[in-house]
Amino acid sequence: MKLLLLYRRRWWLFYLPLVLCTAAALWWSATHWLVLPPGKAVIAAGSPQGSYSRLAQRYAEQLERTGLNVEIVYSDKQNGSLEQLMDARNAAGIGFAHGIYANARSPVQALAVVGQEPVWVFSGADGPASLAQAKGARVAAGAASSSSFMAAKVMLEHAGLRPADVHFDPAVGVAAAEALADGKIDVLFLAAGEDSQAVQLLTRQGNIQLLGTEHAGALVAQEPHLQPLLLPQGAIELRGDIPPRDLTLMSLQTHLLVRPEVHPALQRALLDAAIAIHEGPNFLQRHGQFPSFRGSDFPLSPVARAYSLGARPWLETLLPYGTAQQVELLMFAIIPILAIALILLAWIPRLFDWRISAALNHFYGDVKFLESDMDKIATENPMALRRLLERLDNIERQVVALDLPDEFSDRWYTLREHLAAARERLLKLRSR
Known part of the structure; x- marks a missing residue:
């Protein structure tokens, strides 16, 4: 009987596949569904002397308090942080960049806008009083790939000047500031925070003037990556009245960036x-202004969008980083999968019990119908008892051929006894 064959091979046909399916479900849950967050984060900080380096250090300190191991990797380029994120071979998954670098092909996402850096425009003692007068001027704006240079190019075009109308100098930082003070250059563009050494040096020199931006709204309409920023009179130094009047500067937004594959819990x-x-x-920043989820130049991460709306796994509000995801995996994957597997393991023997009981009950039913027909036929048509005997022989042959597991042998012998009793009764009816 096929049922007995299945029963004897139940370990290979039922139990082993179930165990393998359970192991596969646990593996898939841990690697594709409820993946545990990494224990290490790699932050791309760009130049070791840049502002992103200090910012990366602050993030590393905060993340290490949650139990993460943080590594900071550097680059000798001003936009090295973004380039490292865009390089698939680089291990960094976190970085920073100005919004002016954003484009539709950027394979990174923004978690938030975390700050703004003014684009400082300084003019020397003999330099122009406005950008519109800078034709033929010697302009320092850094390398062509730097955010300062990109902003300078847009601002000069807004003032009516083409790149060919000025002479660009590659000097940057303190070297550029000293060159401006010495009269070696006429205009300096510098995208940096107020704590920049070059900014601190130039804002306190009497022969250096800070230029504002005219028609800033029109410039924003032309280049949305630049945002207007009001620098109030005396904001840099109240006693020295620096600047001596309100100025409108342009600013670049600083973004906290991640690769799309960075774990949501880490984000x-x-x-x-x-x-x-x-x-x-802080300087020119109100409380709660940053981080901001609005006006991002880079595509906003779905995790950040949900975070801004207050959506967060409830376990993360109770447990620290890492532990929350482990408990989540345990509660929603491991325990349910193991529970289902144990139920199925316990149900397989019951399946065989039910199937074998159904087979035996089928023969008991045939015997019962045959006994009912005995009395009726013996009274009405005694000659038909021979057909009943043939039916009984057929049932008995099937029962004898029924090869059941040992634990069902008592029920099998009981069925044989019922068949023997039915045969004995049938023979007595025929002998009348």
Whole structure:
């Protein structure tokens, strides 16, 4: 009987496939569904002397408090942080960049806008009083790939000047500031924070003037990556009245960036760190202004969008980073899968019990119908008892051929006894 063959091979046909399916489900859950977050984060910081280097250090300190191991990797380029993120061979998954670098082909996502850096435009003692007068001027704006140069090019075009109308100098930082003070260059463009050494040096020199941007709204309409920023009179130094009047500067937004494959839990940990680092007020920044999820130049991460709406796994509100995801995997994957597997393992023997019981009950039913027909036929048509005997022989042959597991032998012998009793009764009816 096929049933007995299945029963004897139940370990290979039922139990082993179930165990393998359970192991596959656990593996898939841990590697594709509820993947545990990494224990290490790699941050691309660009130049070791740049502002992103200091920012990366602050993020590393915040993340290490959650138990993460953080590595900071550097590059000798000004936009090295973004380039490292865009290089698939680089291990970095976190970085920073100005929004002016954003384009539709950027394979990175923004978690938030975490700050703004003014584009400072300084003019020397003999330099122009406005950008419109800078034709033929010697302009320092850094390398052609730098955000300062890109902003300078847009701002000069807005003032009516083409790149060929000025002479660009590759000097940057303090070297450019000293060149401006010495009269070696006429105009300096510098995208940097107020704590930049070059900015601190130039804003306090009496022969250096800080230029504002005229028609800033029109410039924003032309280049949305630049945003207007009001620098109030005396904001840099109140006693020295620096600047001597309100100025409208242009600014570049600083973005916290991640690769799309960065684990959602790590992205939320980064956003927690961003709030701790950037929420407080500072120069030209109100309390709570950053991090901001609006006006991002890079595509906003879906995790950041959900975070901005308050959506967060409830376990993360109770447990620390890493532990929450482990508990989530345990609660929603491991325990349910193992519970289903155990139920199925317990159900397989019951399946065989039910199937074998159904087969035996089928023969018991045939015997019962045959006994009912005995009394009726013996009274009405005694000659038909021979057909009943043939039916009984057929049933008995099937029962004898029924090869059942040992644990069902008692029920098999009981069925044989019922068949023997039915045969004995049938023979007595025929002998009348």
